[in-house]
Amino acid sequence: MTGLRAATAIVGIAEAVSPTGELDQRGLALEARMIREALADAGLGIGDVDGLCYGGNPSGMAEFLGIHPRFLDGTAVGGSSYELHVEHAAAAIAAGLCEVVVGVYAATPRSDRKRSSGNNGPRRFGPPPPGMEWEMPYGLRGPIGSYALSASRHMAEYGTTSEQLAQIAVDTRRWAALNPSARHRDLITIDDVVGSPMQASPLHLLDCCLVTDGAGAFVLTSAERAADLARPPVYVLGAASASDHGSSMTQMPDLTTTAGAVSGPAAFSTAGVTPPEVDLLMGYDSFTITALLHLEDLGFCAKGEGGEFAADGKLGPGGSLPMNTNGGGLSCTHPGQYGMFLIVEAVRQLRGEAGDRQLDGPEVAVAHGSGGVLSTMGTVVLGTEATR
């Protein structure tokens, strides 16, 4: 396992998010632009790329880009796919399968909705995932209802309160206020969150992520190759993933503990890092409860203590555990799958390029993605030259 530690580095990033929540481009054009910009950031060109991570059809994307990769990863497990892409690409590079891998994501649900308004034909769905035929009649709203069930159990088992969950939304908004690209930048209070309309109890509107357009890309290469490129390398110190169910919350062994309790310690172990040494947590925040579960499952606090841990504001600006400094899925951007943005912001902070919200010399950042309905977790531990 030590073979993964600092064997690779993220050397290029790109991102497109907008305070309006909308982007002009979409689809393949947007994805191609992200790849071009991430390669330019790295000081590389498309001809250098020999590996591709894409949660659609990677060979189709490779054809579109005009490249002939010898490593393809089409992992599509929802929002954490991008953490798994980094994990898999890092392992592939470390094993000598390829040398320069790009990963890309783009989705434009906000402007797509606007484009299609007025001519809404029936939406076509494929066959439901296994088990869903037994659940569809009961009208659990997706995806929020699944997270609400987890929050319900966490509250009953550990006494977690709506106010404690609300604090996560409040602190995330304080970060968003410092990010000119964030969708929502006006400060909010705990009362605003618990007073916002109940959606699926116990989750209120302001416990939920946004729906925006967004896109991003990363370039990963070997540590040796990274040394000569345009930007300071951000090393992959550790990476791991785990999954404990698919779409049905009846199959999740414990609604208060995610597979992050497996992926987190595994990634930390490879990295040789402990939670107190983490300077920035980019923790997937589709809902406030999602982020709270990460705090516990990754070991920043004990199981059941996440509410109390978050309640003093330590996750916000000036706090002891900065979390989601870009404003997160709750306040910055969430195009449906948010995992790419965790990686981009972590890299930006470790390079010292985060503007008004820049942390003071961070050396270790964690990008922790959640995919499905708390189903598949991917943890990536990133570090600067000082941690190599």
Add this chain to the structure above:
Amino acid sequence: MKLMEPRDDERHEPFWTATREGILMLPWCNECDAAFWYPRPVCPRCLGDDLGWRAAEGTGVVYAVSVQHRPGTGRDVDDGPYAVAVVSLPEGVRMLTNVIGCDPGDVVVDMAVTVAWHELSDGRQLPMFEPGSQPTTRE
């Protein structure tokens, strides 16, 4: 109550036939001698296919609950908020279901529940749960 009616799938004929008599059947693995949920062609413990159906006790305890204030797919906003719960059955499985027969806001974790039936348009019945009379015990 408007909802998406499940298909009358012949693979699950014993399940749906029993619902007409008000009996909740669970898929059963003869190799593991244990129930599982949801129904599928192989056992999720041993991957075996020596399977059958057995009647459940028809009781349970609420493991988690969420009141949907905005309706999910297939539901009608006019029917108002409703409780969706994960219920733990004494047979060792958890089911997603609705808890009916009380104010949805009164459904709480650890509440004892009993199977209740929602009649479908073809006479089959969809299992739901309602508050039960058993002493409330933590799972």
